[in-house]
Amino acid sequence: MQFVPTEDPLWSPLPQGTDDAVSSPRAHAVLDLAQWRAACANWPPGLPVALALENTVDVSGLGALLERVGLVVLQFPKWTDGRAYSQARLLHSRVGYRGLLRAAGDVIVDMLPLLQRNGFDEVQLRAGQSETEARKALHYFAGHYQDDVARAPVSADPERAARPRPALALAQRGRASLATRAHKTPGFEQRVAQALLLLRQAAQAHPGRIVQATSLGVEGMVITDLIARHGLPIDVATLDTGALHEKTLALIPALEQRYGIRVERFAPRAQDVQRFVQQHGPLAMRRSVELRHACCALRKLEPMQRLLQGRDAWITGLRREQSEHRAQVPLHETDRDGRSKYYPLAPWSEDDVWHYVQLHDVPYNLLHDQGFPSIGCQPCTRAVAPGEDFRAGRWWWEQDGQRECGLHGRPQPLAA
Numbered sequence: 001m002q003f004v005p006t007e008d009p010l011w012s013p014l015p016q017g018t019d020d021a022v023s024s025p026r027a028h029a030v031l032d033l034a035q036w037r038a039a040c041a042n043w044p045p046g047l048p049v050a051l052a053l054e055n056t057v058d059v060s061g062l063g064a065l066l067e068r069v070g071l072v073v074l075q076f077p078k079w080t081d082g083r084a085y086s087q088a089r090l091l092h093s094r095v096g097y098r099g100l101l102r103a104a105g106d107v108i109v110d111m112l113p114l115l116q117r118n119g120f121d122e123v124q125l126r127a128g129q130s131e132t133e134a135r136k137a138l139h140y141f142a143g144h145y146q147d148d149v150a151r152a153p154v155s156a157d158p159e160r161a162a163r164p165r166p167a168l169a170l171a172q173r174g175r176a177s178l179a180t181r182a183h184k185t186p187g188f189e190q191r192v193a194q195a196l197l198l199l200r201q202a203a204q205a206h207p208g209r210i211v212q213a214t215s216l217g218v219e220g221m222v223i224t225d226l227i228a229r230h231g232l233p234i235d236v237a238t239l240d241t242g243a244l245h246e247k248t249l250a251l252i253p254a255l256e257q258r259y260g261i262r263v264e265r266f267a268p269r270a271q272d273v274q275r276f277v278q279q280h281g282p283l284a285m286r287r288s289v290e291l292r293h294a295c296c297a298l299r300k301l302e303p304m305q306r307l308l309q310g311r312d313a314w315i316t317g318l319r320r321e322q323s324e325h326r327a328q329v330p331l332h333e334t335d336r337d338g339r340s341k342y343y344p345l346a347p348w349s350e351d352d353v354w355h356y357v358q359l360h361d362v363p364y365n366l367l368h369d370q371g372f373p374s375i376g377c378q379p380c381t382r383a384v385a386p387g388e389d390f391r392a393g394r395w396w397w398e399q400d401g402q403r404e405c406g407l408h409g410r411p412q413p414l415a416a
């Protein structure tokens with residue numbers, strides 16, 4: 001659960017009436033329903049927008065209107081008025097809303113357990129309420145008989161995951177591995193601040209020509225969260241190789257709805273894939289390193305060239321700790337084609353990544369909970385055993401220690 005200050009530094013309302021919403025859309029605006037109805041048809045794609053709803057609104061018919069909304073703010077005019085709990089439940093379980101949900105208004109500490117169980121992600125406490133007490137309140141009750149509200153499967157609220165499941169459902173209790181992976185280590189805040197500074201500088205240095213190339217692994221999700229949370233003008237794009245896990249693909253709409261951004265997708269050319277599969281079979285990559293590289297070339301490298309076309313700079317989530325081959329990853333370098341390449345998470349540990357995910361409830365691929373530390377195409381990724389190397393599940397049949405696909409060839413580091 002996130003606690004948002006009364007003066008929200010990110011999201012702010014537009015003046016009342018529909019004129020500004022229609023004529024002057026801006027990022028991270030909070031609109032009321034009338035404003036959003038008037039403005040949504042012409043709202044610029046990718047511009048983050050939030051919707052504030054009175055607790056009298058019937059949310060059941062809002063599905064289409066919420067597709068591009070990254071945050072819904074539900075109002076508690078009095079703490080004794082529980083209509084917003086019902087709205088929250090409906091939004092998640094019937095309407096299928098997958099963005100963030102915030103409780104605002106007369107929100108007091110005692111409401112926290114119920115807010116959490118009804119699927120709220122953020123709260124703005126009433127003035128004078130203590131955040132420390134509110135955090136404690138999240139642990140008032142160790143068990144309950146009814147299940148929590150159904151949430152989007154890719155969402156990972158660690159507090160929710162770590163809580164005991166309802167007494168009647170204990171037999172189906174799942175793994176709460178995020179809670180066990182996330183640890184705060186010394187210097188975490190500094191590393192986050194450094195990553196954010198690097199992203200800001202990169203965005204300033206390459207206006208309109210910079211992209212985050214995300215594989216939708218957990219590091220990529222953290223970077224997208226940093227970009228969206230701070231409203232940085234950086235595009236987000238991914239490669240849809242045609243062989244990705246369903247759970248990976250599900251993250252694309254999840255990101256778009258959660259943050260109100262557009263994730264650009266670059267797929268291989270259909271005729272190249274067809275020809276390769278006809279010639280070599282669907283599992284050719286297992287027969288030789290050369291065939292594997294050929295498959296990566298047509299499914300990844302060629303689409304990557306299109307992804308980077310017209311761009312001066314790109315951002316990736318490689319970390320030094322991930323493998324020997326990545327141990328020297330700098331914060332910034334020039335790639336082999338002369339583009340700037342940024343690695344904001346280079347010095348981060350795995351603990352840092354998962355702690356950030358826990359702290360900000362960043363959506364992530366549930367395969368990470370099933371033993372997949374690194375996730376690529378389905379035929380080329382398997383779970384690893386405890387203690388195995390981070391990359392051990394990628395192309396595990398190969399003897400070549402690098403096990404890279406060629407997207408991250410190592411060029412000359414730039415002077416700091």
Ligand code: SF4
Nearest residue numbers: 285295296299377380
């Ligand atoms: S990871 Fe496997 S399926 Fe994906 S492009 Fe490379 S060889 Fe092909």
